[in-house]
Amino acid sequence: MKRIVILISGRGSNMLSILEAGLPLEVSAVISNRRDSEGLHLARERGIETCTVEHANYPSREAFDDALAEKIDALSPDYVVLAGFMRILGNAFVARYSGRLINIHPSLLPAFPGTNTHKRALEEGVKIHGCTVHFVTDQLDHGAIIVQAAVPVLDSDTEDDLAARVLAQEHRIYPAAIRWLLEGRLRMAGGRVFGGPPGRGILASPDIADER
Ligand code: GRF
Numbered sequence: 745m746k747r748i749v750i751l752i753s754g755r756g757s758n759m760l761s762i763l764e765a766g767l768p769l770e771v772s773a774v775i776s777n778r779r780d781s782e783g784l785h786l787a788r789e790r791g792i793e794t795c796t797v798e799h800a801n802y803p804s805r806e807a808f809d810d811a812l813a814e815k816i817d818a819l820s821p822d823y824v825v826l827a828g829f830m831r832i833l834g835n836a837f838v839a840r841y842s843g844r845l846i847n848i849h850p851s852l853l854p855a856f857p858g859t860n861t862h863k864r865a866l867e868e869g870v871k872i873h874g875c876t877v878h879f880v881t882d883q884l885d886h887g888a889i890i891v892q893a894a895v896p897v898l899d900s901d902t903e904d905d906l907a908a909r910v911l912a913q914e915h916r917i918y919p920a921a922i923r924w925l926l927e928g929r930l931r932m933a934g935g936r937v938f939g940g941p942p943g944r945g946i947l948a949s950p951d952i953a954d955e956r
Contacts, residue, residue, distance in 0.1 A: 746926050747772045749821040751812075751829040756783015757911065758827035758848055758918050763790055765919035769926055772819040775812070777831050799831055809837040816841075823925060826880065827918070835882040843932070845880040846925070848918050850910050852876060852892055857885035862906045865897060871949045873897050873906060875914045877921040879937070888937045890921045890930060896949035 747770045750759050759774060760783070774787040777799045784794045797815055802808035808831070816824060826847040838845060851861040853876040865873045874894040879887035893913035897906060921940075924930050930939040 745770050746822040747819070748823045748825050748922070749816050749819055750774045750787075750825045750827050752776050752781055752783040752827050753778050753830040754781050754783060754828055756781060756786050756828065758914055759783050760786055761915035762825065762827065762919050762922060763787070763792065765923070767919060767923055767926065769922070772821050773815075775815060777808075777812075777829070783828070805832075805834050806836070809834045813837055813840055823922070825918075825922065832884060833880070838880055838882045841880075843879065846890065846921065847878060847880050847885075847887070848914055849876045849878065849885050850907070850914065851885075852894060853878060853885055853889060862903045862910065866901065866903060866906065871897055872947065873910060875910050875917060877917055879932075888932055888935055890924070890937050891917045891940060893917045894947050 745768060749772050750762065752759050752774060753776060763771060771792050773793040773795060774784065776784050776794070776796050779796045779798060784796070787794050795815060797808070797812045799808045802811060822844065824841050824845045826845070849857070849861070851857070851865065852872070852874040855870070856864050862873070872894045874892055876892045877890045878885075879890065881887040893916060895909045895913055924940050930937050
């Protein structure tokens with residue numbers, strides 16, 4: 745059975761969606777860079793091994809990355825899954841796990857890389873927002889895209905409303921992407937990912953169905 749390591753920093757709801765999806769995998773460990781991550785408790789409650797590599801204990805990004813890689817390599821996972829992991833990883837770390845390191849980002853990349861994506865989406869007035877699962881490269885939030893889900897942005901939305909709507913989709917697409925990866929259904933060519941089931945139609949927001 746394939747093995748994954750999940751890296752988190754906080755709440756851990758994406759981690760939980762992966763743990764509870766019944767995927768054909770073994771979670772070797774959940775690692776957090778913060779001792780107080782709520783997600784660590786959730787993992788432990790489910791009998792998953794956890795550990796902490798606290799970035800604050802290391803003098804440089806490289807030293808932290810090396811310590812993290814040492815922990816990960818000791819578990820020899822097939823894939824490393826970033827699930828709300830809020831540290832930027834250096835080029836050497838990313839290269840070490842090239843093609844085996846995936847992330848979920850709360851926007852339709854390449855729109856809104858970085859933080860505060862829902863606030864920025866509201867400020868820009870976009871009508872469709874969403875989330876992306878992608879391979880990690882040395883460019884922040886910019887690797888080959890595996891799957892995206894879109895949600896409408898409603899006139900009445902607060903940042904929290906939008907975040908919740910996107911998060912519900914994150915919990916659907918991340919386990920799906922991991923399943924495709926484990927099943928060997930994804931193929932990379934020219935910086936694009938192919939495979940996975942085809943999309944099923946057109947999403948418009950506001951809806952234009954009545955205008956046809
Ligand atoms: C998610 O929105 C994820 O896309 C982003 O950080 C958030 C983490 O949430 N990278 P959780 O810890 O998975 O609940």
